[in-house]
Amino acid sequence: MLEAIQFSSFSEFIHMGGYGFKIWSVYGLFAIFIAANLLLPMRKRKQILREQKRRLTINDEISRNI
Amino acid sequence: MTIEQSTIKQTTMAAAFIATLKRDLLISFKKKNDVVNPFMFFVIVVSLFPIGISPDSDRLSEIAAGVIWISVLLASMLSMDNLYRSDYEDGSLEQLLLSPHPLFFMVLAKNLSHWLVSGLPVVLISPLLAYMLNLPQAAYFTLICSLLIGTPIMSLVGSIAVALTVGLGSRGLILAVITLPMSVPVLIFGTLSVQASLNNTSPAGYLALMLAMLAVAVSLAPLASATALRISVN
Amino acid sequence: MTIEQSTIKQTTMAAAFIATLKRDLLISFKKKNDVVNPFMFFVIVVSLFPIGISPDSDRLSEIAAGVIWISVLLASMLSMDNLYRSDYEDGSLEQLLLSPHPLFFMVLAKNLSHWLVSGLPVVLISPLLAYMLNLPQAAYFTLICSLLIGTPIMSLVGSIAVALTVGLGSRGLILAVITLPMSVPVLIFGTLSVQASLNNTSPAGYLALMLAMLAVAVSLAPLASATALRISVN
Amino acid sequence: MWLWFSKLGSPKWFYELSGRWLPWLIAAMTIFITVGVIWGLLYLPPDYQQGYTSRILIVHVAVAGTSLAFFPLMAVAGVITMVWRMKLADMVAKMAAPIGAWFSFLTLATGSIWGSISWGTWWEWTDARLVTMLFQLFLLLGVISLRSALEDQDKAAKACALLSIVGLINVVVIKYSVEWWNVLHQVASPVSLSADSPNGPQFWIAIAIMIVAMYLFLSVSLILATRNEILQRERRSQWVQDLVRQS
Amino acid sequence: MSSAISESLRDEPNSQAMLSAQNLFCERDERVLFSELNFALDKGQVLQVQGSNGSGKTTLMRILCGLNDSYEGSIYWHGEKIERQTESFFASLLYIGHRAGVSKVLTPIENLRWSCSLKQQIDDEQILSALAEVGLRGFEESPCYTLSAGQQQRVSLARLLASPAQLWVLDEPFTTLDRTGVALLEKMLQTQAASGGAVLVTTHHKLDIPALNILSLG
Amino acid sequence: MSSAISESLRDEPNSQAMLSAQNLFCERDERVLFSELNFALDKGQVLQVQGSNGSGKTTLMRILCGLNDSYEGSIYWHGEKIERQTESFFASLLYIGHRAGVSKVLTPIENLRWSCSLKQQIDDEQILSALAEVGLRGFEESPCYTLSAGQQQRVSLARLLASPAQLWVLDEPFTTLDRTGVALLEKMLQTQAASGGAVLVTTHHKLDIPALNILSLG
Numbered sequence A: 001m002l003e004a005i006q007f008s009s010f011s012e013f014i015h016m017g018g019y020g021f022k023i024w025s026v027y028g029l030f031a032i033f034i035a036a037n038l039l040l041p042m043r044k045r046k047q048i049l050r051e052q053k054r055r056l057t058i059n060d061e062i063s064r065n066i
Numbered sequence B, C: 001m002t003i004e005q006s007t008i009k010q011t012t013m014a015a016a017f018i019a020t021l022k023r024d025l026l027i028s029f030k031k032k033n034d035v036v037n038p039f040m041f042f043v044i045v046v047s048l049f050p051i052g053i054s055p056d057s058d059r060l061s062e063i064a065a066g067v068i069w070i071s072v073l074l075a076s077m078l079s080m081d082n083l084y085r086s087d088y089e090d091g092s093l094e095q096l097l098l099s100p101h102p103l104f105f106m107v108l109a110k111n112l113s114h115w116l117v118s119g120l121p122v123v124l125i126s127p128l129l130a131y132m133l134n135l136p137q138a139a140y141f142t143l144i145c146s147l148l149i150g151t152p153i154m155s156l157v158g159s160i161a162v163a164l165t166v167g168l169g170s171r172g173l174i175l176a177v178i179t180l181p182m183s184v185p186v187l188i189f190g191t192l193s194v195q196a197s198l199n200n201t202s203p204a205g206y207l208a209l210m211l212a213m214l215a216v217a218v219s220l221a222p223l224a225s226a227t228a229l230r231i232s233v234n
Numbered sequence D: 001m002w003l004w005f006s007k008l009g010s011p012k013w014f015y016e017l018s019g020r021w022l023p024w025l026i027a028a029m030t031i032f033i034t035v036g037v038i039w040g041l042l043y044l045p046p047d048y049q050q051g052y053t054s055r056i057l058i059v060h061v062a063v064a065g066t067s068l069a070f071f072p073l074m075a076v077a078g079v080i081t082m083v084w085r086m087k088l089a090d091m092v093a094k095m096a097a098p099i100g101a102w103f104s105f106l107t108l109a110t111g112s113i114w115g116s117i118s119w120g121t122w123w124e125w126t127d128a129r130l131v132t133m134l135f136q137l138f139l140l141l142g143v144i145s146l147r148s149a150l151e152d153q154d155k156a157a158k159a160c161a162l163l164s165i166v167g168l169i170n171v172v173v174i175k176y177s178v179e180w181w182n183v184l185h186q187v188a189s190p191v192s193l194s195a196d197s198p199n200g201p202q203f204w205i206a207i208a209i210m211i212v213a214m215y216l217f218l219s220v221s222l223i224l225a226t227r228n229e230i231l232q233r234e235r236r237s238q239w240v241q242d243l244v245r246q247s
Numbered sequence E, F: 001m002s003s004a005i006s007e008s009l010r011d012e013p014n015s016q017a018m019l020s021a022q023n024l025f026c027e028r029d030e031r032v033l034f035s036e037l038n039f040a041l042d043k044g045q046v047l048q049v050q051g052s053n054g055s056g057k058t059t060l061m062r063i064l065c066g067l068n069d070s071y072e073g074s075i076y077w078h079g080e081k082i083e084r085q086t087e088s089f090f091a092s093l094l095y096i097g098h099r100a101g102v103s104k105v106l107t108p109i110e111n112l113r114w115s116c117s118l119k120q121q122i123d124d125e126q127i128l129s130a131l132a133e134v135g136l137r138g139f140e141e142s143p144c145y146t147l148s149a150g151q152q153q154r155v156s157l158a159r160l161l162a163s164p165a166q167l168w169v170l171d172e173p174f175t176t177l178d179r180t181g182v183a184l185l186e187k188m189l190q191t192q193a194a195s196g197g198a199v200l201v202t203t204h205h206k207l208d209i210p211a212l213n214i215l216s217l218g
Ligand code: HEM
Pocket: D057, D060, D061, D064, D065, D068, D107, D108, D109, D110, D111, D112, D114, D115, D116, D118, D119, D122, D123, D129, D130, D131, D132, D133, D134, D191, D192, D193, D194, D195, D196, D197, D198
């Protein structure tokens, strides 16, 4: 398994035959893209739930007072 | 009995079509700007290019066809804005939607009037501008033909976008954003046909393709516009 | 006593200026399209040129500066349309005219907001499009500088035309017909400055000229717009 | 058929079903992405011509392929919205547009980076796929801006549905016309996309894994977003209120 | 908000009734405007829809005309659902909304020529006499933007006179009319009812029409 | 068309009067709308301008506010010509025309925040209480295009409550208001007059205000 790895050293891995910056920026963009499309909806979900809970409790209070 | 009824309806459909066409032409005629402006805009935009890019005539002749086509596209798109807007604002659009005739034809009448007022004059002036931009004479005829086929397509397609955005406060631009990508194929074939006749090959193939696009546009676009209008007025 | 009064008025003038600016930004922000569309329009129009004229990168690099400037001009002009129109239609403009503060500053606030929303984003994206059109890198900085000076001039000048035409039914085009010729000097100096830096000569002279034009525009154009508004609302 | 439709149309049903499926989808997605990325970064052999840059290509091709799915998806959802007035279809279509824009943008970005290496230029107008993708992005942004411009939800749903259908036709037309245009233009273009592709089974397996990963990712992100939309639009229904109370 | 129900029948669509609605429900922005709204409008009737601002009168009118489809329930035209017979329904309907349908650049005559010929054949004489009747004699050839608010409203009311439509649906037609205008319009409504037509009208005025039916919303 | 002249003085501008006009003359499209029109409006007065459709009420109002300058004659503000003191005149004037001055995309609060701050400093609490008073509680945060016609009118009326302007000029403010709205506005006019302000209003309604002055046109 390990011998199939195409890099012999870490710096070579970073360097990627001279195209390090571009290749890493592609993977960086890829990571941002994935993270954004997963984390943003998750955060939004929390926000929505929090907001709706607040609204519900307000409504409950109002109906209790009446 | 049924036949008689349907013939009566038929004639009033035609009458309504003609009444709508007449009314739109009359409004454009009264506003004057509707007729003069697309035309002026076209002329001005075209004349910006020698200023902005280069007054050198060889350079100009290379870009002439493209510049004319792009300017036509922009002018036609800008003039779309009026198509349903003022009718929407004064409530005439509701009356149109409540007419007993198929909306398809009413929309077609409006599109036709719009093209007559804004598309046709632009096509007619284009040889003059082509001359100013030093387009080789061989291409004039093809240019006019392609514009003659291309401008109604753009009117019809643009009409969908205007119908979708008719209720919106912010004008012009959202329309542009929707219409321009849709006009790309027309632009491509239009310039290709001109290019072809510059290279002394026959532009007939491209023109036939554009005609096919026009046929599709005439039969489908008013349907989409009508649907869009119903949605917008809702 | 008089001093005190005038200082009080002064502060409320500033407050009214800021309130107007805030309101306009808020409206643009709410409509979202006001912010995104000039930008999108610019990008789309620029990308029509390689399709309409030639995708060849050498050819493109020759026309790049001109194309970008012309597209900026068109985008800024189109986005002008919103400046007073909806205010006129809903009656807010009358309220503005009846405010006790000098209309000059109110108009300036509206122009500023408009530029922030529609001019600035276009300037910021322009390097990317310059790259796509293969503009030589030497000219980037000059391009941005000239656009940064040129776009507010176009906003200010365009504002006069919009103000004059605000009551008219047919939109967009008459505005174009009035504004475009006025923007020609800006276009000329803008492209000249870019050309200069392409030829390795200093563009400073042109930029200085444009700065002078900007100064004149800031001090005079709002006055003209204010007068035009008073006339239009009459 | 009708029963199935109305059941599928029920946001509640979708919410519950997707809730059950989501963990599995997320697990599968994580595995595929991880394997794909690790394979790509560590194990993919350098291409004989372009060295390590084929590592970009696996991301690029997978994302590009997936991004082509959006307009068909939105158009189908649009037809369902217009004909059967199914709210769920509109919610999916609404959430798909921004995700599609992300995908298109990433395709353009990775493609450009790859182009800067293999062609020596970041952008090339002579390539049909590039131009088509650019205009697909514009159209998606058009759909998004139309949605945000129309405040009335019902109206926006129908308008965007119509635009998606028209847009699908248009994307297809643009694709073919641009392709043809480029074939005929005969500009000395640096490459065509398939000119000298890095080959080898290693590469194709990596790409296949990434493509599967991207489709999984597309479904996961779309489901997550749609569930949010459901919570928001159905917030007054009893089941959402119960769910909120429990959370 | 609860909804009041008119006196007429509740369960089955009245096949006699010209226009009837069953169990209409409409909600906007999460506020229910009306639910379980039933009413029937018959030949010879004038039905005034009443309600405070924002109670949903305009929305109801537009729903009934098929301009708005965000509702639940059914609407019947001569006992049949309107979706099945839009053409014949539209042919016998005349709707005037908040926005009058009068183009500002055209003159009153030109406006009427178009909007009437959408439904029927009409000649200029009919139009001129209708305009004269609503008090626009002398203004036939002035472009509508030079008319005052009330005069523009009168242009759209002239359509009522020139049209043979069975059903009139009028949304606040009395705004900006002066007293003689109000009286004239009231008379027109009565004439329409008397000649076998029907009228659905919203207004905050107290109408001076005998045998007026009232539907209260909100 | 001849013009009626209100009871008040004819010759000299009343230096007491808040707003007075002398020998106003206006002609549009070759029709004389009014000539030799004189009137004075004093503190504590409500002046209703009456007249049939097209008699020139709107034109008069706009002339008085300085929005229209196609007239002859003179207008005085506290005894001085208004051209000489537009700033102080505008500062104490509140005009609401046919078009309400309410932006559709903004919410009622945002609308008032801007239009009030053109004249005075104002905080959100004042705005909220004004909105509540005109019956828009619960709609403060809805964009105005979702409001009904009457509710939009109410937004612009809230400006009256939040403003300390001496002179109100209102052009048909009662259109589209329901009965409670009409009663509310009538009360507002009375309060304004009682607190030393003045009101100029056009409407075709019969106003239920004691000591109303009437100016008839046309
Ligand atoms: C419809 C969208 C696209 C698809 C389906 C797509 C697909 C592909 C595929 C399958 C390859 C591998 C080459 C092969 O094996 O034939 C490739 C290569 C490439 N793509 Fe894309 N791509 C798309 C858009 C783009 C865009 C927008 C760009 C640039 C901005 C781009 C730039 C490249 C480059 C530079 C290559 C390498 C070409 C070469 O090997 O010489 N692609 N693409």
